[in-house]
Amino acid sequence: MLPDGDPVPADGSLPPGVAETAGSRGFAVYVHVPFCASRCGYCDFNTYTASELGGGVSRDTYVDTVLAELQLGKSLINPKRVDTVFVGGGTPTLLSADDLGRILAAVDDAWGLSPDAEVTTEANPESVDAGYLRRLRSHGFNRISLGMQSASPAVLRILDRQHTAGRAPAAALEAREAGFEHVNLDLIYGTPGETADDFAASLAAVVGAGVDHVSAYALIVEDGTRMAGRMRRGEMPYPSDDVAADRYLAAEAALTAADFGWYEVSNWATSAAARCRHNLLYWTGADWWGLGPGAHSHVGGVRWWNVKHPSAYAKRLADGVSPGHAREVLSDEDRRMEDIMLRVRLREGIPLARVDAVGAKQALADGLLERSAYEDGNLILTLRGRLLADAVIRDVV
Known part of the structure; x- marks a missing residue:
């Protein structure tokens, strides 16, 4: 459910004086791609498989819909430069590399990319190959975040992940060979059934993949997910806080030994340059525009969020109306x-x-x-x- 708030004007306009401050503390663009080939059991993100989408939106038309919101944003603010772009999901790499390139080119045309802009996409390891990654790099993407989650086949099955245990490190290597400057691997720890040895193997695989950034998060089981239902029925135990603490300590020890340093509680990087600049903008109070269904934005102390379903989002923009569901002035x-x-x-x-x-x-x-x-x-x-x-x-x- 989306939070309540004040109505967003039909034209999306901001309160007086706010637009002029856009980007004064840095400016980022987030692009939400809501498509997934299948739904993981723990996932409560705003994502949809083909059977869940219904009419009114498809991968073929989605980019044009996002570009319509971008044009709305261009008419409302002028942040002078875009410091970072992050394409998340969902599985953004279910779109073609050329489609993701179209979005990036349109962001540059609307607001101007900084010459050293960090440009990231998330990807599931099985959704990319060497050719796709080379094409994506040619469009200007220079950072990729791969959802590895675990190196254990058993843990991946519990999480309903579709890739094989070795695919994420292999994709990380392919990204490096394609010219990506920065590569992140995501881990989830504390999955029911995961052993200390399983997690140690995941950490060893991450270190061996030669990436320069690692994110590691404890499994959180949200109400309404398939995994929550299985736990409620007693089919698997709930995650343990004590186990999660042990896993975190193991991550800190293994990553520190491999010359990674923590810079946020759940994130480690091999250098200051390898830190995720996009997330740092979020964490330090910068402005950003979130494109896509359910995406949140923040400019000058005004935060707003778009309607959640892709069909409702597309209809709003087709009608020439802001897709904003509600907003709040902080x-x-x-x-x-x-x-x-x-x-x-x-x-x-x-x-x-x-x-x-x-x-x-x-x-x-x-x-x-x-x-x-x-x-x-x-x-x-x-x-x-x-x-x-x-x-x-x-x-x-």
Whole structure:
């Protein structure tokens, strides 16, 4: 379900004075591609298989629909430059490389890509091959994020993933050979049935793939998913917090030994240049326009989100109406709290003056935070603090 909010004007216009601030703290474009060949059991993202879509939208017409929203955005804001583009899903690489290239070219035409723009697409490992990756690189994509999740065939089956255990590292190598500057592999840990050895093998496979970025997230089981139903019926156990903590410690140890460094609680990179600049823009309060059904946007303290179903999204744009479902204007206090919640998770930490001093003092005493030696005494999470990051954030807010 989409959250409620204030109505979005039919023409999508922003409150007075907001459009002029667009991009003042950096500007990103997110493109949502809602198509999947099959649905994973744990997935509650806004994605659709062919049988779930219904009429009114298809892969063949989708790019033109997205470009219609982009033209609406061009008429409303002028951010001067686009620092990053991220195409997510769904499985964006179910579209042709040329279609993804059309979207990127249109973003450049509308708002202008920065000469050093980071341009990422997500991909399922089985949805790309060497030729596709070369074509994608020729269109200007320079970073790819592959959904590996696990190197264990048994774990992949539990997650309903379609690729084989070795396909993700092979695709990462093909991406490097195609000229991608940065390659990420995503892992999920804590899947029921996953052993410590399974996860160790996944980490070894990631390190051996020669990537420069790794994201690792604990499995979260959302209501309404097929996996949640199986757990409710007792067909498999719920994830264990203790196991998730053990897996996180294993990830930190293995990745640190391989010269990766954490820069956000769930993300590691081999260098500052390898960090995901797009996500950093989100985490540091920049502006972005989200294109596609269900996509969220933020400009100058105004956040809005599009209608969820691709058919409703396409109809709005065909009728010349903004696809925005609702929006909210963030107060100064909203923005302050969100800034704290996001920055505490970053390796650079946050100045003591920005947080609740009493809560911060207790977290320091408990060994959950420490003073940074290189960032003017910023508060940063310790390893134990990373395991309890949500609790630390509550304390310092």
